[in-house]
Amino acid sequence: xxxxxxxxxxxxxxxxxxxxxxxxxxxxxxxxxxxxxxxxxxxxxxxxxxxxxxxxxxxxxxxxxxxxxxxxxxxxxxxxxxxxxxxxxxxxxxxxxxxxxxxxxxxxxxxxxxxxxxxxxxxxxxxxxxxxxxxxxxxxxxxxxxxxxxxxxxxxxxxxxxxxxxxxxxxxxxxxxxxxxxxxxxxxxxxxxxxxxxxxxxxxxxxxxxxxxxxxxxxxxxxxxxxxxxxxxxxxxxxxxxxxxxxxxxxxxxxxxxxxxxxxxxxxxxxxxxxxxxxxxxxxxxxxxxxxxxxxxxxx
Amino acid sequence: xxxxxxxxxxxxxxxxxxxxxxxxxxxxxxxxxxxxxxxxxxxxxxxxxxxxxxxxxxxxxxxxxxxxxxxxxxxxxxxxxxxxxxxxxxxxxxxxxxxxxxxxxxxxxxxxxxxxxxxxxxxxxxxxxxxxxxxxxxxxxxxxxxxxxxxxxxxxxxxxxxxxxxxxxxxxxxxxxxxxxxxxxxxxxxxxxxxxxxxxxxxxxxxxxxxxxxxxxxxxxxxxxxxxxxxxxxxxxxxxxxxxxxxxxxxxxxxxxxxxxxxxxxxxxxxxxxxxxxxxxxxxxxxxxxxxxxxxxxxxxxxxxxxxxxxxxxxxxxxxxxxxxxxxxxxxxxxxxxxxxxxxxxxxxxxxxxxxxxxxxxxxxxxxxxxxxxxxxxxxxxxxxxxxxxxxxxxxxxxxxxxxxxxxxxxxxxxxxxxxxxxxxxxxxxxxxxxxxxxxxxxxxxxxxxxxxxxxxxxxxxxxxxxxxxxxxxxxxxxxxxxxxxxxxxxxxxxxxxxxxxxxxxxxxxxxxxxxxxx
Numbered sequence: 001x002x003x004x005x006x007x008x009x010x011x012x013x014x015x016x017x018x019x020x021x022x023x024x025x026x027x028x029x030x031x032x033x034x035x036x037x038x039x040x041x042x043x044x045x046x047x048x049x050x051x052x053x054x055x056x057x058x059x060x061x062x063x064x065x066x067x068x069x070x071x072x073x074x075x076x077x078x079x080x081x082x083x084x085x086x087x088x089x090x091x092x093x094x095x096x097x098x099x100x101x102x103x104x105x106x107x108x109x110x111x112x113x114x115x116x117x118x119x120x121x122x123x124x125x126x127x128x129x130x131x132x133x134x135x136x137x138x139x140x141x142x143x144x145x146x147x148x149x150x151x152x153x154x155x156x157x158x159x160x161x162x163x164x165x166x167x168x169x170x171x172x173x174x175x176x177x178x179x180x181x182x183x184x185x186x187x188x189x190x191x192x193x194x195x196x197x198x199x200x201x202x203x204x205x206x207x208x209x210x211x212x213x214x215x216x217x218x219x220x221x222x223x224x225x226x227x228x229x230x231x232x233x234x235x236x237x238x239x240x241x242x243x244x245x246x247x248x249x250x251x252x253x254x255x256x257x258x259x260x261x262x263x264x265x266x267x268x269x270x271x272x273x274x275x276x277x278x279x280x281x282x283x284x285x286x287x288x289x290x291x292x293x294x295x296x297x298x299x300x
Numbered sequence: 301x302x303x304x305x306x307x308x309x310x311x312x313x314x315x316x317x318x319x320x321x322x323x324x325x326x327x328x329x330x331x332x333x334x335x336x337x338x339x340x341x342x343x344x345x346x347x348x349x350x351x352x353x354x355x356x357x358x359x360x361x362x363x364x365x366x367x368x369x370x371x372x373x374x375x376x377x378x379x380x381x382x383x384x385x386x387x388x389x390x391x392x393x394x395x396x397x398x399x400x401x402x403x404x405x406x407x408x409x410x411x412x413x414x415x416x417x418x419x420x421x422x423x424x425x426x427x428x429x430x431x432x433x434x435x436x437x438x439x440x441x442x443x444x445x446x447x448x449x450x451x452x453x454x455x456x457x458x459x460x461x462x463x464x465x466x467x468x469x470x471x472x473x474x475x476x477x478x479x480x481x482x483x484x485x486x487x488x489x490x491x492x493x494x495x496x497x498x499x500x501x502x503x504x505x506x507x508x509x510x511x512x513x514x515x516x517x518x519x520x521x522x523x524x525x526x527x528x529x530x531x532x533x534x535x536x537x538x539x540x541x542x543x544x545x546x547x548x549x550x551x552x553x554x555x556x557x558x559x560x561x562x563x564x565x566x567x568x569x570x571x572x573x574x575x576x577x578x579x580x581x582x583x584x585x586x587x588x589x590x591x592x593x594x595x596x597x598x599x600x601x602x603x604x605x606x607x608x609x610x611x612x613x614x615x616x617x618x619x620x621x622x623x624x625x626x627x628x629x630x631x632x633x634x635x636x637x638x639x640x641x642x643x644x645x646x647x648x649x650x651x652x653x654x655x656x657x658x659x660x661x662x663x664x665x666x667x668x669x670x671x672x673x674x675x676x677x678x679x680x681x682x683x684x685x686x687x688x689x690x691x692x693x694x695x696x697x698x699x700x701x702x703x704x705x706x707x708x709x710x711x712x713x714x715x716x717x718x719x720x721x722x723x724x725x726x727x728x729x730x731x732x733x734x735x736x737x738x739x740x741x742x743x744x745x746x747x748x749x750x751x752x753x754x755x756x757x758x759x760x761x762x763x764x765x766x767x768x769x770x771x772x773x774x775x776x777x778x779x780x781x782x783x784x785x786x787x788x789x790x791x792x793x794x795x796x797x798x799x800x801x802x803x804x805x806x807x808x809x810x811x812x813x814x815x816x817x818x819x
Binding site: 093095116117119120124126127128130131132133134143144147148193 | 427428430431432433434435436437438441446449450
């Protein structure tokens with residue numbers, strides 16, 4: 001509890017990283033459960049079962065998953081539908097509570113943290129934006145700072161900063177409503193909203209899935225750059241192995257609620273698991289075919 | 301077409317501040333109460349399936365009860381509650397007029413508000429709800445900054461429907477003692493004053509449309525974040541309410557309230573009493589169009605001060621007596637029974653308004669019918685019509701028993717149309733009123749009742765408990781007692797049934813006073 005209460009507000013208002021580090025050090029000493037690594041998010045033997053309602057079958061969405069995300073890392077979680085990857089993401093900011101195991105975020109067991117405060121200090125990018133249709137671009141971006149009680153002029157300044165950051169046009173887009181934007185612009189607003197309260201962690205739920213390839217590519221590159229520049233820790237859910245390999249530092253592969261493998265692309269290619277091999281084969285084959293089809297100088 | 305040159309338009313206009321003011325007050329209060337109850341209920345029920353089903357089911361059932369019946373039901377309910385409250389907690393409240401009208405109308409307004417609020421809130425995309433949670437909103441913040449704003453258009457449509465329903469249905473609150481624009485309609489129907497009926501309908505429609513448009517303005521302002529439009533709409537409603545409160549504030553509180561039931565004779569007599577009170581320097585106002593069951597309770601509870609009732613009605617309805625007694629005995633016994641409730645029987649007016657079987661004179665002569673006994677053998681081939689209550693009254697049971705009457709068909713009718721129906725042969729026999737002027741107008745004949753199956757129906761003036769010792773009131777009404785005979789009353793009623801300026805209850809009452817005052 002020490003971190004969000006003591007450090008959270010001050011950090012968000014002032015943007016000082018130093019305050020955070022000392023807060024972590026304090027919570028480290030207080031909380032013996034925290035693992036002595038630099039991992040910012042840590043899953044230890046986590047399980048989640050959905051009841052499914054009266055008469056329906058119980059569904060094991062996440063089954064004994066252990067996974068660490070280091071500070072500054074960009075992790076992609078890859079899996080098909082029903083693999084449990086989205087559930088895994090939602091467990092981190094307590095949109096869902098785990099049945100088994102422990103999840104720690106910034107050194108604290110999330111079960112001991114107020115979920116509202118937790119969500120406010122973790123950025124979350126939703127599938128196809130999840131923007132509030134009745135709020136303008138500025139209203140959407142500024143929502144978390146507003147919930148945190150920032151003064152209006154600070155929110156306005158932060159919104160301007162973020163509109164620039166995600167490469168939208170202040171004059172043109174700031175006061176538009178979401179339905180007046182293109183899909184790519186909406187997703188840029190979604191990213192800006194996630195970053196508004198200056199989080200250290202950003203969770204992304206298939207953020208670029210619904211976009212056309214060109215927009216997707218541009219947005220992915222832009223986000224990768226933001227991730228690096230702002231020193232973020234990012235967990236991205238995707239079903240697209242190519243996207244995962246191009247953007248992420250490390251990839252975790254899930255199927256049927258279980259974590260099959262994790263590692264860099266090179267490490268994964270050593271995996272003996274058939275499903276992992278199959279997932280890696282697709283981008284490799286695509287790359288080979290594209291290489292053969294496109295003349296070298298035209299590919300650029 | 302000098303339709304609008306009719307002086308009744310200006311008379312109608314004269315009542316407008318009072319009727320409209322009361323109408324707006326009762327509708328706005330009912331709507332506010334309805335919203336205050338329905339909105340939190342709808343919000344609480346939006347994620348609870350069982351509660352949601354129960355609420356919507358209940359509200360739907362309420363909606364199927366006709367407005368008039370719902371309003372009428374609240375009167376006895378509150379009367380009982382008031383009695384309980386008086387005996388348990390030592391304070392009572394008036395079950396008459398405003399309170400039952402507000403409660404019934406509020407209940408009536410609930411369905412559209414509940415249904416649209418629940419539908420609107422459930423229509424919010426699940427992805428948006430998750431986003432609200434994900435950015436760190438508490439459930440309340442999500443409700444107020446996301447869910448309600450997104451559900452607003454659907455909710456406002458429900459509120460607007462409720463407003464129009466309430467304003468329309470409020471016209472039916474007249475019979476339970478709440479003055480409303482319905483006073484025009486009830487009085488107009490009873491005295492065949494179509495100008496009043498039209499005026500009442502038009503003004504209620506204009507009021508409903510105005511409120512609907514003001515609400516639309518507020519909705520529009522809220523949706524487009526235009527503070528000016530929302531303020532404009534809100535100010536419009538505030539002005540409407542304020543404007544209707546002003547006349548009520550300036551009205552004197554010491555007024556004598558004179559009750560009248562829902563037929564022309566009662567309107568004339570209440571106008572006559574009001575004129576007498578004013579002539580004596582007392583202030584008087586009328587509460588007209590009261591239901592037959594409501595008016596006696598209202599007098600006993602001091603909600604009205606004076607009205608004219610009929611001995612047979614009290615005998616059968618209020619005291620549940622079905623035995624037929626000689627006239628003087630009935631009067632004496634009534635006096636004692638009324639005194640037990642602290643009601644003063646001031647005296648009889650001099651005429652009877654009894655039920656009587658009535659048929660066209662020519663037909664009666666053809667068949668040689670002079671009394672109900674003569675009618676009985678022909679009844680099986682005849683049809684009969686009566687007002688809405690006659691067939692469930694003890695007189696009818698008494699008549700059937702005494703003469704063995706059984707008609708081929710029985711119909712219920714608006715009393716004013718009954719006589720014309722008999723004259724045209726639409727029905728053969730009607731249960732008319734002996735003091736009705738239409739009997740002479742249509743050349744009908746009253747059949748004799750040799751077995752005295754119908755009790756006496758002397759018109760008599762009753763005073764509320766709090767006016768028992770009021771000498772000024774007694775003195776003002778004294779000149780009327782015993783002065784109005786059946787012939788005069790019939791002529792007065794015939795005049796009141798006319799459809800022109802001289803047929804207003806006020807004008808007829810003036811004529812009546814000239815006629816009897818000089819005797």
